[in-house]
Amino acid sequence: MHRLRTCASRLRPLTASQTVQSLSQQRPAVINRTLQPIRRYTAPVAAEPFLNGTSSNYVEEMYLAWLEDPKSVHKSWDVFFRNANAGAPPGTAHQSPPPLGTSLASLTQAQSLVGAQPNVEKLVEDHLAVQSLIRAYQVMGHHNAQLDPLGISCVNFDDAPVNTGFQHVGFYGLDESDLDKVFRLPTTTFIGGEESALPLREIIRRLEMAYCQHIGVEFMFINDLDQCQWIREKFERPGGRHFTIEEKRTLLARMIRSTRFEEFLQRKWSSEKRFGLEGCESLIPALKTIIDKSSENGVENVIMGMPHRGRLNVLANVIRKELEQIFCQFDSKLEAADEGSGDVKYHLGMYHRRINRVTDRNITLSLVANPSHLEAVNPVVQGKCKAEQFYCGDTDGKRVMSVLLHGDAAFAGQGIVYETFHLSDLPSYTTHGTVHVVANNQIGFTTDPRMARSSPYPTDVARVVNAPIFHVNADDPEAVAYVCEVAAEWRATFHKDVVVDLVCYRRNGHNEMDEPMFTQPLMYKTIKKQKGVMLKYAEKLIEEGSVTRQEYEEEIAKYDKICEEAHARSKDEKILHIKHWLDSPWPGFFTLDGQSKSMSAPSTGLTEEELSHIGQVASSVPVEDFTIHGGLSRVLKSRGEMIRNRTVDWALGEYMAFGSLLKEGIHVRLSGQDVERGTFSHRHHVLHDQNVDKRTCIPMNHMDPNQAPYTVCNSSLSEYGVLGFELGFAMASPNALVLWEAQFGDFHNTAQCIIDQFICPGQAKWVRQNGIVLLLPHGMEGMGPEHSSARPERFLQMCNDDPDVYPKIKPEDFAVQQLIDCNWIVVNISNPANLFHVLRRQILYPFRKPLIIFTPKSLLRHPEAKSNFDEMLPGTHFQRLISEAGPAADNPADVKRIVFCTGKVYYELNRERKTRGMENTVAISRIEQLSPFPFDLVKSETEKYPNADIVWCQEEHKNQGYYDYVKPRMRTTIARIKPVWYAGRGSAAAPATGNKKAHLLELSRFLNTAFDLDAFKEHE
C-alpha cells in the first residue's frame, strides 16, 4: 500500500488502487510505502509521513491543490481528476498523458493533447520517481557531499548506499532517456526557483549543487514541516549565497588573523603547548559570523564554552582579549598575584564588552573558564546563559544566547553532551537555542574516529533534539560563513539548537610537542601536502580579482605588526592577575581589589511577624477555587498548627529561609529531580489543582508584590547536566540563592566532575566565587547500600583546611574568617532552625562559598527534630556546634564522656542515653558545621568537661562518614592530650547493609560502645 493508493482511492468510483497495485509490483523500491491518511500541512508534525524518508505526497498534493483550484495543476491532471470525480469507470478516467517531452516547451505543447489515449500510470510513476529522487538528496545528499578537505573521509556509509546522481536514475525506475524530460516540482523543494517544472537533468544538477558540494545538510529527521521547508529554502534556492567583494575581504582578513596568530605563537614559543588551531583556521571566521549575524538579530550577550583547541585564538580574535595578556602567559617567570592555584592559559575564562564592528552594536562576550574535562562546561554555560536571560527579562532568548564549541571525539564520546541537549527544550532550563560548532579534525589525540564512535558522524547525538546539522568543508571559508549565517538565523527564527560540523584536520600533533606520525602515518602524509586554507582562499580571491596580492600581503604584515608590538608590551607584564580572566564579574559585590567588602556576620534571624506571615503562606492555598489533594490539606493544616505553636519542622525551616530571602528581593531557584514536591513528599512547593489538568500554584510566589520570583523546577534525570547548569546559574549573580537537590545524596557521584572540577576548586583556579547549595539527602535508615550515604567523606576530604594547624584567627573573627578562607562549607544539620540560618547566611554574608548540606530523611518527620521560633528571632545565628544543654552541662565535672557527633545519629544517641539514664555522665555535642571545622567551639566544649574521655560517634562505616576528617582536627584542638575514641560501624566496602536486622544490630552495637564507659579501657 502507498500514498498514491490512499489518494486515488478517494477518487471514487475509480479503482485506482488496482492500478497502483500493479505499479507497485513493478517498482517496489520506489513506491513500497505504508498506508497513511491524507495529510494536510496543518496535520500534526509528528504524523508527518516523510519521517520514514521515502514516502511521497506528490499526487496527494496535486489532488488537494486541484480541489482548491483546478487550474493550479497540469491540464492532464485536471482532466484525470475531473473524470475520476465524475465517476468514470475504472481505467477511463485517464486521458491522454502529456508526452514527457524534452523541454518545457514540449510540456506546454502537450497540454493541447489532453483528450488523447491515457497513460497516466506512467506519468504518475515518473513524477513519483522524480520526487523520490529529490527526497533522496534531501535525506542523504550529505553522504555524497565533499566535506573532507583531506579527501580521506572517515564517515562510513557502506551500509547505506546513496542512489543519487545521473548514473543512478535507474534505481528510481527512470532511465537515461528521461533525463531531458520535464517534471513538475513538488512543493517540498525550492530548486526550481521561479520555475515550477524542470528537466530531470537540471533537477539532478541543482540537487547536486545544493546537497553534494562543500555543505552537507542533515535535517530530514526534524519532525516539523515548517522547519524542514525553511532549511530546504536556505540550501536549495538556485544561485546560492552571493558574497560581495567586501564580505570576501572581511572573510580573508579574519582568516589571516586566525592563521597568523598561530604562526606567531609557533615562531615565538615553538616548544610550548597551546593546542593550536592549524587545520581548522576557519573556526575564527565561523564564530565571528555567528556573532555578527546574531548581533544583527538583536543578541547583545553571547556566553561561550569551548575546549582547548584554538582557545587562545578565540580569546585573541573573537573575544578580543588584549594580545599582551595572552603572550605574557607564555613567560615562565610571570608571578601569580592572586591566591589559589590559578590555571593553565588554555583553561581560563574571559569577559569583554565591546562594539561589534559589523553591526555597530554593543555586544558582551564571555568565555566560561573550564577544566580539562571535555564538554563538562556545556551545562555550566547553559546555566549562566539562562541566568543572564532571566535577570534581563529576556524570556525568549532574543538578547542573550550561548555558543558551544566541541571537539569531534569529545562530542561523540562524552555523555554530558547528550545530557545537556536534553535540557535544551525544558521550560526552566532552555536557553532558547544554542549554536554548537564542532571543530571536527577527524581525530581525538591519537585515536581515529573508527575507534572513537559507533555513529557515522560525531554529531549524531544532536539528532535527538531535532537540531539540524550543517556539515561543512572547513577549507571552503565561504561555505563555512554561509552555514554559520544560516545557523545563527535558525536560532533567531526557531530558538532551537543547531550544529555546525566544521570538517577539518589537525596539522600538528595533539599538541605542539606531539608526533602524529607514530599513529596516523598516512593521514599525516596527506596533511603535510595540504595547502593551508588561508593560502588557498587568498589565491582564489586574487585570481578572481576580489583582492590584489599586494593588499593580501599588506593585511598579513599589518596583523604581524600588531602581534609584534603586543609581544613587546607583554614583556612589561611581570605579574599575572587571574582576576583579569574572570568570566563572570560581579560589579559592586567586591572591593576594587577583589576582596569581600566586610567581615560582618549579621544575624540571620527574622521577626516574629515575618515568621508568622511566611508560615501562613506555607500552610494555605493563596488562590481561589483551587482544590488540593486531601492528604495535602492535612499537611497544610498541621503546618498551620505548628505555626500557631511557634514551631517549625524541616520543611517549614526551609520555607522560612526561602520565603524571607524572596521578600528581601533575593531570587531563589531550587532545581533537581522531583524537588517541587520533594522526594520524601515533605516540601509541596507546587500545588496541583485536583480538578483542572496542569493547573498549579506556587504559594511562595504569592507572598509580597515586591518579592523576588521563586523558581522551583523538577529537572531532567541528569545529575551531571543539572548540577552543572545550576552552578552556571549561580555564577551569573551573587544575589540569588541557587540550590540543587539530589534525589538521594549518593546520586551526586554521577555529577562528580562538576563537584571535583568546578565547585571544589573553582575559586582557587579561577578566582571566581560561587554560592551554589547542594542538598544531599543522607542517612542510614536500613534502606540498603544505595540511597543511604551521600558520601560525606569525599566532600570532607576535599576541604582545604589543615587538620594539623589550629587556625591563628582572632576569636571575634574566627567564624567569618574561616568561611572566607575555605573552598566550601560542609554541614550536617540536626534541626530546622539551623537549616534556616545556614541558608540565609549563604546570602546575607558578604562573600559566596559553595555549601554542601547533608539533609535528613527520617528527621523530616521526627517529632524531636523541630525548632522553636525563639531559635530564629533577630539576634540568632547559625550554630556551628550545638553544645550539650541537658543535666550534663550543669555539672560538667561529673561528666565521664563527651560524645561528639553530627546529624541524625544525635537523636539515636539521645534516646539511648535516656534509656540508660546516663544524662549526668555523658554529654553529647553536635558538630553542625563540619567544615570549616569549628576548632574554637570544640575547644571550649572539651575544656568544659575536663574529666571526660572523648568519643566520636557516627552511624556511617569507619572508613566513611566524618571520622577521618574530624579525628585529626579534634586532636589538634586538644593539643593531642587525649585520644579520640571511635564508636560507629566498622570499615566496609558498601555504604550500608541491605539486611534490616543486620542494620539494627550494628546500630545497637555502636550505641553500646558509645555509652559503655569501659569500652576503651583496654586500649588506653
Ligand SMILES: Cc1ncc(C[n+]2csc(CCOP(=O)(O)OP(=O)(O)O)c2C)c(N)n1
Ligand atoms: C573527559 C576527558 N577525558 C579525557 C581527556 C584527555 N583528552 C584531552 S584532549 C583529548 C582528545 C580530544 O579529541 P577531540 O574532542 O576530537 O578534540 P581535538 O583535540 O581533536 O580538538 C583527550 C582524550 C579530557 N581532556 N577530558
Ligand SMILES: [Mg+2]
Ligand atoms: Mg578531534
